[in-house]
Amino acid sequence: MEIKAIPHIELFTDGGAEPNPGKGGFGTILKYKGRQKEFFAGYELTTNNRMELMAVIFGLEKIKTKAKVTVYSDSKYVVDSIEKGWAENWEKNNWTKKKGNLVLNNDLWKRLLTVIKKHEVTFNWVKGHAGHVENERCDYLANLGKNSEDKIKDEGYLDYLEHIEDYQEKSIEKEGDLCRKCNTPTxxxxxxxxxxxxxxxxxxxxxxxxxxxxxxxxxxxxxxxxxxxxxxx
Incomplete structure (x- = not known):
């Protein structure tokens, strides 16, 4: 029985918000054997980092079969968090940092780690606005999303705004304030x-x-x- 080769797909992404936070958008390009598909979307209120994450998530979720995927992003936040294992550590620590506050954008990190496990994914950083053809195109697509009429609500960011105190570092100022590490009164x-x-x-x-x-x-x-x-x- 012939074993079917796993397809190798290239995924190019970019995203941003203007101002930050503000209206946002992302652009995604999938390339396979000379074929190319482009996608974009816009959001009413979001952040640069959330749009960079969404660009990758959207592209990976579009892939219908297990594949070797090479991701190209100009976001150090996204690339380093995966390649250096930070996101996996956040997951192991139940999305809580050492000082007791929640990891920002954990809703999207959970989604990204889930879809990564379906494929063989590697991440590569590319310098933004430096003439990289696909990165420039993704930037153009992200701006189309940013300026589109039918922008989406970023429910994850709205939830963050409602629970912002859970993401901020706990203040230790007086006796009895809770320890950042274990919540014991000091x-x-x-x-x-x-x-x-x-x-x-x-x-x-x-x-x-x-x-x-x-x-x-x-x-x-x-x-x-x-x-x-x-x-x-």
Missing amino acids: VKKTPKKRKIKPNQSFYFEYYLYCPNCKAMYMVEDAKRDVSDEDTLF
């Missing part, structure tokens, strides 16, 4: 010894400490200027 601790180095202009009178994971937080309210008396001995 306690105030005073150093047993205070060493002041030559030319040091300030020190911290106390710090906030997590009794569970041992994390330490230096806070602005604990900052003290070094006086002449502090440098006498």
Whole structure:
């Protein structure tokens, strides 16, 4: 029985928002054996990074059979997050960063990782606006989407705006604030010894400490200027 060769498809993408955030669009080109298909779409309110992601997702989801796909994107955000394994780590950590806040655009990262698993995908970065034929064409298509009359609502971005506090870094300012790493209430601790180095202009009178994971937080309210008396001995 003859084993059918896996097709090799090239996927070129670009996306953006104007302003950022603002109206957005993406352009996608699929190429296979000399044939080429182009796609674009526009969104009412979104971001550059979301459109760069959507361009790749849309193209991969258009492929109907398992394929070797080479993706070309001018977005370091997209390419590095996949090629350097950052997105996979976010997934393993349940889309939560070390400081306790959610990963931005996790709705699209989930979608991208799901579709990647259906194919053999490699990502390549190309310099934008540098004469790369397909990248320039994708930029043109993205602008068509951006300026189209029938733009789509980016529900994922609207959901982000409703829950923006979950994506922002947790503030540690006073005793009792929750640790960024494990959500345990912090306690105030005073150093047993205070060493002041030559030319040091300030020190911290106390710090906030997590009794569970041992994390330490230096806070602005604990900052003290070094006086002449502090440098006498």
